[in-house]
Amino acid sequence: MSVLRIGQLTGDTETGVWNRSEAWPLMLSTAKELGCLPRLDERLSWLPVNIAARAVVEISLGAVGRSDNTCTVYHLVNNERSTSWTDLLTWINNLTRNGISIVEPNIWLSKLESADHPARSLLGLWKNSFGLDAQGQGKEQSNRKQVLLFDTKNAAKATPSIRIVGPVDEALVGKIWSWLNKSG
Numbered sequence: 001m002s003v004l005r006i007g008q009l010t011g012d013t014e015t016g017v018w019n020r021s022e023a024w025p026l027m028l029s030t031a032k033e034l035g036c037l038p039r040l041d042e043r044l045s046w047l048p049v050n051i052a053a054r055a056v057v058e059i060s061l062g063a064v065g066r067s068d069n070t071c072t073v074y075h076l077v078n079n080e081r082s083t084s085w086t087d088l089l090t091w092i093n094n095l096t097r098n099g100i101s102i103v104e105p106n107i108w109l110s111k112l113e114s115a116d117h118p119a120r121s122l123l124g125l126w127k128n129s130f131g132l133d134a135q136g137q138g139k140e141q142s143n144r145k146q147v148l149l150f151d152t153k154n155a156a157k158a159t160p161s162i163r164i165v166g167p168v169d170e171a172l173v174g175k176i177w178s179w180l181n182k183s184g
Contacts (some may be wrong), residue, residue, distance in 0.1 A: 001070075004140050006058060007077030010046035010168065011110070016175030018049070020183065026119040027126075030108075031092070033117055036101040038108035038130070042085040043147070044168040049079040051161050058159035074158060075150035083168040091173045105130040 001119075011018035011025075018025045031037050055076050093099050103111075109126060112119055153164040 001072075002059065003071060003073045004059060004079070004152070005049070005073065006052055007075070008046050008054075009049045009052055010175040011048065011179060012050035013048045013172060013175070014050065015041040016172070016177070016179035018176060018179070021118075023059065023122055023125065025176070025180060026122060028092075028176070030098075030115070030117055030119050031100045032181070033115055033180045034111045036108055036111065037092070038105040038129075039089075039091060039102050040105065043081040044083040044085065044088060045081045046079045046168050047076065047165065051165060052076050055155065055161040058161060059155070062158050063131060072154055074155040074160060075152050075156055076153060077150045078165045078168075079149050079152060080165065081147070082169040087170075088173050089170070090168045092177055095174055096178050098147065104127050105133065108114040 008024075009019070009022075018024070020029070027037070054101070055074075059074055089102055104124070109123065109130070113123060152162055
C-alpha cells in the first residue's frame, strides 16, 4: 500500500493554468481590480501541478506488482524555499505595464472588503493568516512562522519528477500571470 501526500500545487510549467478557486490565484487575481497586492513574508514552495501529476503516475506504475504488506508514504512537495513573495511581486511588476502597488496586508484587505471579487470569500482566512482581527487590526503573534519540511526521500527514489523540482522561478510566475490575465 502507498500513501501520496501532495503539497501546495501551483500552475503547470507549460501554461501556468492553476485552480482559480485556490487562495493564491484568487489573491493574485485581485491585482487588476484593486491595483495592489499585499506585502507578505512568505517563502514559495509550490509544486507545479503537471510535475505532481507525473510523479503520481510514476509512483503508481512503479508500485504495480508489489506484493509486500508495507505502507510507503510519498511526500510530493517542493521543499525548495528560496523564492520569496517579494520575488514574485517583483516579477509581476516587471510584466505589468503600469505596475502594481505593494501595500500592507490590512490595506489590501480593506480594499478587498469593498470590492465585488470572488476573493472576498476568503477574507477570514487571510485575516487569520496575516495576524489581523475582525477589524483588520494586528494581533500579537507569539510564535514565529514554523517551517515544515517533508521527507521526500521515498518520492525522490520512486520518481525522477520530484528529484528535479526546483524553486518557483520567474518563468513559471510569468506563465501563471499570463494565464490569470487571459482567463479573466
